[in-house]
Amino acid sequence: MKNLALLFFLVVPSVVLHAQTNEATLVIRGGTLVDVKSGNEIPDSVIVVRGERIEHVGEEGKVEVPAGARTIDAKGKWIIPGLIDSHAHAGTDEDVPLELYLANGVTTIRNPGGSVTLLRLTRDKLLRSEIVGPRLFFSGQILDGLPPVGPTVSLLVDTPERARSAVNFLADQGVDFVKVYNNVKEPELKVIVQAAKERGLPVAGHVPRTLTMTRAIELGITRLEHIRITGKELLSPEEAEAIDPLPLGRREPMLWQRFDIQSEEMRALIRRLAESRVFLDATLVINKYTEASTREELETDPHNQFFPKADVQEYLKYWNTGVYNTPPDLVSVAREAFLKQQKFVGKCAAAGVRIIAGTDGPGVAMLTPGFGLHRELELLAASGLTPLQALRAATSTAAEALAKEDRLGSVESGKLADFVILDADPLLSVQNLHQVHLVVQGGKTYEPKTLLDEVKARVNKKQ
Numbered sequence: 001m002k003n004l005a006l007l008f009f010l011v012v013p014s015v016v017l018h019a020q021t022n023e024a025t026l027v028i029r030g031g032t033l034v035d036v037k038s039g040n041e042i043p044d045s046v047i048v049v050r051g052e053r054i055e056h057v058g059e060e061g062k063v064e065v066p067a068g069a070r071t072i073d074a075k076g077k078w079i080i081p082g083l084i085d086s087h088a089h090a091g092t093d094e095d096v097p098l099e100l101y102l103a104n105g106v107t108t109i110r111n112p113g114g115s116v117t118l119l120r121l122t123r124d125k126l127l128r129s130e131i132v133g134p135r136l137f138f139s140g141q142i143l144d145g146l147p148p149v150g151p152t153v154s155l156l157v158d159t160p161e162r163a164r165s166a167v168n169f170l171a172d173q174g175v176d177f178v179k180v181y182n183n184v185k186e187p188e189l190k191v192i193v194q195a196a197k198e199r200g201l202p203v204a205g206h207v208p209r210t211l212t213m214t215r216a217i218e219l220g221i222t223r224l225e226h227i228r229i230t231g232k233e234l235l236s237p238e239e240a241e242a243i244d245p246l247p248l249g250r251r252e253p254m255l256w257q258r259f260d261i262q263s264e265e266m267r268a269l270i271r272r273l274a275e276s277r278v279f280l281d282a283t284l285v286i287n288k289y290t291e292a293s294t295r296e297e298l299e300t301d302p303h304n305q306f307f308p309k310a311d312v313q314e315y316l317k318y319w320n321t322g323v324y325n326t327p328p329d330l331v332s333v334a335r336e337a338f339l340k341q342q343k344f345v346g347k348c349a350a351a352g353v354r355i356i357a358g359t360d361g362p363g364v365a366m367l368t369p370g371f372g373l374h375r376e377l378e379l380l381a382a383s384g385l386t387p388l389q390a391l392r393a394a395t396s397t398a399a400e401a402l403a404k405e406d407r408l409g410s411v412e413s414g415k416l417a418d419f420v421i422l423d424a425d426p427l428l429s430v431q432n433l434h435q436v437h438l439v440v441q442g443g444k445t446y447e448p449k450t451l452l453d454e455v456k457a458r459v460n461k462k463q
Contacts, residue, residue, distance in 0.1 A: 025050050025066045026443055031074025031421060033057070036081060036396045036410055039388050041427065045079065049417040052442035057413055072445070077437055078425050080391065081410050082107025082418030084398035085134075085373045086281050087225060087358025089114055092122045096362050096369055097458070098133025100306060103451035104370030105420035105433065107441045108135040110358070110402055112204055112225060113181075114153055116140030116173045132446075135418070137176040137402055139204065143167075143192060145183035154181060163188040167195035176402065177223070180205035186219065193220030202403060204281075209244050214272055223279045223401055226360070227287070227341050231255055234265050247323040252291065253330045256337035261344060270344075274352040279401040282345045284338075284379040285372055286360035290324050292338040293366070301365035306455050308462045315364045346384025355380070356401045357393040374434055381430045390430050417443040 026049040033045035044060040048069070056063050065071070088109035090096040101109060111119060119138040125131045143166050144154040155170075157163040167178055178196045180189060180203065189208065196203050197220070204223030207216045212233040213224070231240030235258055243254050260266060273280060289298070298319060304312045320326060326334045349355055357376045361367035366375045373394060380390045399409025407416045418441050424432035439446040 025055075025069035026417070026440075026445075027065050027069045027071045028074050028079065028419075028421070028440070029060065029065070029071060031077045031079045032425070033079045033411060034391070034426060036388070036392050039427070041078075041425075045074075047079070047411065047417075047419070049440070049443045052417055054411065054413055054415050054417050057411060072421075072438070074421055078422045078432075079411060080105075080420050080422060080426055080433075081395040081399075082408070082420055082439070082441060083373060083394045083433075084108040084110065084357070084402070084408065085359055085361075085370075085376075085394070086110045086356040086398050086401060087112055087283050087360050088362060088369070089360070090133075090136075090362050090369065091115065091118050093125070093131045093133065097306060097455045098126075098131065098369070099451040099455055100369035100371070101134040102132065102370070102439050102441065102446050103436070103448040103455075104374060105422075105436045105439055105448075106134055106370045106373050107418040107420075107439065108137070108398075108402075108408060110176075110398075111136060111138035112177075112179045112358075113139060113142040116170060116175060120174055132451075135408075135441075137404070139177050139179040140170045140173060140175045141166075142179045142181045142205070143184060143188075144181035145185050145188060145208070157184065157188050157192065160187055160191040163191040164195045167192055167199065167201075171196075171199040171201060175201065177202045177204050179203075179225070180208065180221065182206050182209050184208045185210060186215075189216075189219050189221075213269065217272065217276045217278055221278070223281060223356075224273075225281050225358075226283050227280070227344060229255065229259065229269070231258075233269065234259055234263070247325070249290070249320070249323060249325040249334075250327060250330060252287075253326060253334040253337045256340045257333050259340065261340055261347070266344075267347075270348055270351045270353065273348060277354060279354045279356050279397070280345075280348060281356050281358040281401075282341075282380070283358045283360045283376070284342065284345065284383070285366055285376040287338055287341055288375075288379060289363070289366055290320070291326065291334040295319060298365040301368075303366070303368035303371045304364050306368060306452075306459060307364055308459055312364050342379065342383040345380065349380075349383070349385045349389055354397050354400070355385070355389070355393045356398045357390070374430075377430045377433060387427050387430050391426055391433070417441075 028047040033042040046063040048056040083106045123136045141155045143157045148154045155166045207213045207228040231243045359372040361372040362369040377390045396409040399405040421438040423435040426432045436448045
């Protein structure tokens with residue numbers, strides 16, 4: 001089975017979009033600044049940007065505006081930190097229209113699995129402004145205990161020695177974290193966590209199928225990708241042994257059909273997640289895509305306009321196939337399972353679990369770059385998160401999960417000048433996050449319409 005994220009190959013030429021030049025000093029004044037940490041809104045704010053960093057933040061009349069600075073009037077608008085997609089498998093600008101992220105206010109992405117060489121080269125091109133797109137943090141190849149099936153990009157770590165060697169190789173290549181996959185065994189996982197700690201890297205990943213979520217946390221996985229609760233965690237040994245090895249399209253509906261959201265065991269698991277301070281990257285949008293969508297709604301999604309029609313059809317050929325296939329007798333069960341997963345996320349948020357927003361894109365339809373993160377935030381809100389909690393999942397909490405909270409995640413003096421100017425109040429509704437007026441990344445300004453028009457022009461040229 002081809003991995004969903006790795007199927008997305010656009011064969012359109014890369015075009016560099018020129019942002020507004022990064023003048024020495026930029027001032028944004030008059031807008032309502034949303035302090036995501038406190039939840040307060042600061043009216044008539046002044047943000048002074050020098051180069052790529054924020055120099056001063058405050059209220060009108062309390063911050064000196066440098067003479068000759070380029071000034072943007074943000075009266076009647078709201079300012080939030082740049083959004084972060086915490087699970088985006090975008091690899092190169094040849095594969096993905098990276099501008100779509102910026103057009104949606106997504107100034108940073110976290111890639112949890114891909115070729116470390118390609119990702120490093122793409123990051124270098126972004127840093128040199130040779131291409132336009134989000135800041136890129138990545139894990140490189142995932143670490144797995146079995147050889148890869150299909151195009152999955154992984155390193156085989158079937159002994160503790162190979163596990164340590166793989167971590168050191170990735171660390172030497174400049175990764176930002178290490179990711180483990182479905183088939184890593186406990187002895188190797190222990191070594192991975194220790195070696196990563198020695199190199200100053202956090203460990204993220206799927207909960208391996210032979211472990212429980214609780215055990216994975218005990219062993220040192222601090223970033224949980226997807227909602228992977230194995231049957232071993234909550235079911236009888238007989239049921240778990242029968243269901244856990246099944247392909248995803250069968251396994252997840254059958255597990256969630258049996259999980260009791262109200263049980264004491266489930267409440268204990270949620271308490272454990274909150275107490276351990278792990279990050280939960282729920283990726284509800286990919287679950288919605290694979291478990292609770294129809295082919296028709298994916299084909300008619302308006303965001304498909306950003307891709308050549310042939311590419312949309314090629315991509316959708318693999319929907320509901322291979323490990324993602326949900327048999328007809330489990331379709332209704334899968335839809336109910338998705339609703340249970342949402343309830344689980346809502347209970348996690350209420351308990352204080354640190355939730356981050358990721359998509360497991362890019363792809364077409366609801367997984368379109370940038371637009372997919374907005375869909376994820378809507379699903380988080382529908383799960384019970386407040387608009388502020390959802391916003392934090394894509395800003396301050398996401399920055400903490402990256403261990404980059406010293407430079408990202410909030411609009412504060414000394415941090416990178418990554419923020420978004422909106423036409424509506426995001427604390428009233430997550431839907432208002434769609435209303436992006438202007439994006440600032442590293443002190444450079446980008447107009448969403450210009451970015452979107454450039455992508456559509458490339459698509460039309462290819463049609």
